[in-house]
Amino acid sequence: MVVFKKPDSLTNAELSFCPGCTHGIITRLVAEAIDELGIQGTTIGVAPVGCSVMAYNFFDVDMAQAAHGRAPAVATGIKRSDPNNIVFTYQGDGDLAAIGTAETVHAAARGENITVIFVNNAIYGMTGGQMAPTSLPGMVTQTSPYGRDTEKVGLPVKVCELLSNVDGATYLERVAVNSVPNINKAKKAIYKAFKNQVEGKGFSLVEVLSTCPTNWGLPPAKALEWLGENMIPYYPLGVYKDKYAGEEAAK
Amino acid sequence: MSEKVLMKGNEAIAEAAIMAGCRHYFGYPITPQTEIAAYMAKRMPKIDGVFLQAESEIAAINMVIGVAATGKRVMTSSSSPGISLKSEGLSYLAGCDLPALVVNVQRGGPGLGGIQPSQSDYWQATKASGHGDFRRIVLAPASVQEMVSLTFKGFDLADKYRMTSMLLADGTIGQMMEPVSLDMGEVTQYDKSWALTGTGRQRKPNIVNSLFLKPEELEQTNFERYDRYAQIEKNEVMYEEYMMDDAEYCVVAFGIASRVSKNVINEARKKGIKVGLIRPITLWPFPKDALLKAADKCKAFVSVELSMGQMIDDIELSIRCKKPVLLCNRVGGMIPTPQDVMNAVEEAVKIGG
Structure with missing residues (x-):
């Protein structure tokens, strides 16, 4: 009996x-x-620019590759073309919270019935470790070599908190993948974000706190610890908005 | 002949797009083309179509990319500064080999410029909007009727060659009212088995993508695209010749400038000047051969433009600088007067001898 297998929705491509x-x-x-x-x-998935740029090779579904930050707009077009299709974007922090802020906020404001998976690892990974909109205060990166100076470059963007003030958004949750219990919670959140779309409930975004051992300069296990000790206190986990929570509780 | 209706240029574009089967429009307000969006906002909900006012020109063109990726006919429209913002998306449309129609009702520039008619986006449309090696079909209407026929044609060519068509109009034709026939015939259907429609778990995933990290692969995609472009240059050139049979002087003009020029040619003929007009209808592919042929018998050319002289480069290249080319132009929303054009023609006669 098979108790663990590769999901059908993943191809056999080696992850990059x-x-x-x-x-x-x-x-x-x-x-x-x-x-x-x-x-x-x-x-139908939309791959961003960043580390997951080649997501179109990993998912065994129809995929589009979008310009940097534009995934929610491309997803809007795909969804509006045939609302019966399930459309998701998979985006990093630079993509979603810097160059694509407008597309993110307005897709949420329209209540676009799509699912956004937002991977926040507080750094630009693909380009080699530059400061992200979500880099922590004092964090050393290639473009903040003396640590993120909040006097000069400001404070990190908290996406779930920001979007929780957007009336059009349906479901916003921040999760992390630094431990088995947290991975299980992340799984539930991602499942719900897709289920919401199937049920026509509108814009769902799951922010996943993730590691970047290479650009953080930490071994993988230490990176998981660093996430728990530094990122979670700054980016508290939990549900930031759930428009249908009361309705579901009543069932 | 079908019945004619009186329509404004911009609205004619919108109705022609609907007739061509376009049911998705994305745009952002900008003068002088907002009538297109307003028309679509009224019409689309009534025919089960989608009108969406995007948060930016950038978002609008990316929504166009999304619909185009699903294989459906889709368009956006804007005016000069807005097209600059769409340039990123225009490059991705090319890199992803997606069909779409983009309308530019030009206004004066650079920067915020003005809101009066212009042709100063000729370079941008034919050569320079977006990074990378790519071409776009550029159609230049000179009447409200051509707003209709070239919109229809633009969708057809976009599907046929899997690329973007641009309707390069100007504020004058956009705002003008003329009687038009909307009878454009049948819409040709093209194979779109590449489209993102969901696999239904029945086929391998389709991928719409412009990223090729292996240089050999990226080079190959460029080569294949340029093979298609060569076919277009061979088969899709459109232009109008007016009184060119015995012409000794040739005016070259498109859009509103061609209408002023035609009137001047009629007047010049009365004065005994043998002058004709070549009006490019496709700005890319440019009617190079027709111009080169004209260079054999014409003594001089006059390029009439609402720009500081952009198309004149292509005229000189096409005729390989065999004959002098004069520029007759106004900019900033000004239109060359018949007297301006007549003076240029008379100057050409002096120079050409």
């Missing part, structure tokens, strides 16, 4: 992520959610 990076876990969680909802045949 660095060893120890938690992108692989998140990619798998997305595929599991697609499998469990039985929506592989109707799902």
Whole structure:
């Protein structure tokens, strides 16, 4: 009996992520959610620019590759073309919270019935470790070599908190993938974000705190610890908005 | 002949797009083309279509990319500064080999410029919007009727060659009212098995992508695209010749400038000047051969433009600088007067001898 297998919604392509990076876990969680909802045949994904730029090779569904930051707009077009399809974006912090802030906020404001998976590892990974909109105060990166100086470059953008003030958003949750219990919670959140779309409930975004051992300069296990000790206190986990929470509780 | 209706240029574009099967429009307000969006906002909900006012020109063109990726006919429209913002998306449309129609009702520039008619986006449209090696079909209407026929044609060519068509109009034709026939015939259907429609778990995933990290692969995609472009240059050139049979002087003009020029040619003929007009209808592919042929018998050329002289480069290249080319131009929203054009023609006669 098979007790553990590769999700159908993943291809056999080798993941291009660095060893120890938690992108692989998140990619798998997305595929599991697609499998469990039985929506592989109707799902269309949008890959961003960044470490997951080649997501179109990993998911066994129709995929589009978008320009940097534009995934929510491309997803809007795909969804509006055929609302029966399930459309998701998979975006990093530079993509979603810097160059694509407008597209993110307005897709949420429209209540666009799409699912956004937002991977926050507080750094630009693909380009070699530059300061991200979500880099922590004092964090050393290639473009903040003396640590993020909040006097000069300001404070990190907290996406879930920001979007929780956008009336159009349906569901916002921040999770992390630094431990098994947290991965299980992340799985539930991602599943819910897709299920919401299937049920026509509107814009769902799951922010996943993730590691970047390569650019953080830490061994993978230490990176997981660093995430728990530094990122979670700054970016508290939990549900930031759930428009239908009361309704579901009543059932 | 079908019945004619009186329509404004911009609205004619919108109705022609609907007739061509376009059911998705994304845009952002900008003068002088907002009538297109307003028309779509009224019409689309009534025909089960989608009108969406995007948060920016950038978002609008990316929404266009999304619909185009699903294989459906889609368009956006804007005016000069807005097209600059769309340039990123225009490059991605090319890199992803996606069909779409983009309308530019030009206004004066650079920068915020003005809101009066212009043709100063000729370079941008034909050569320079977006990074990378790519071409775009550029159609230049000179009447409200051509707003209709070239919109229809633009969608067809976009599907046929899997690329972007641009309708390069100007504020004058956009705002003008003329009687038009909307009878454009049948819409040709093209194979779109590449489209993102969901695999239904029945086929391998389709991928719409412009990223090729292996240089050999990226080079190959460029080569294949340029093979298609060569076919377009061979088969899709459109232009109008007016009184060119015995012409000794040739005016070259498109859009509103061609209408002023035609009137001047009629007047010049009365004065005994044998002058004709070549009006490019496709700005890319440019009617190079027709111009080169004209260079054999014409003594001089006059390029009439609402720019500081952009198309004149292509005229000189096409005729390989065999004959002098004069520029007759106004900019900033000004239009060359018949007297301006007549003076230029008379100057050409002096120079050409």
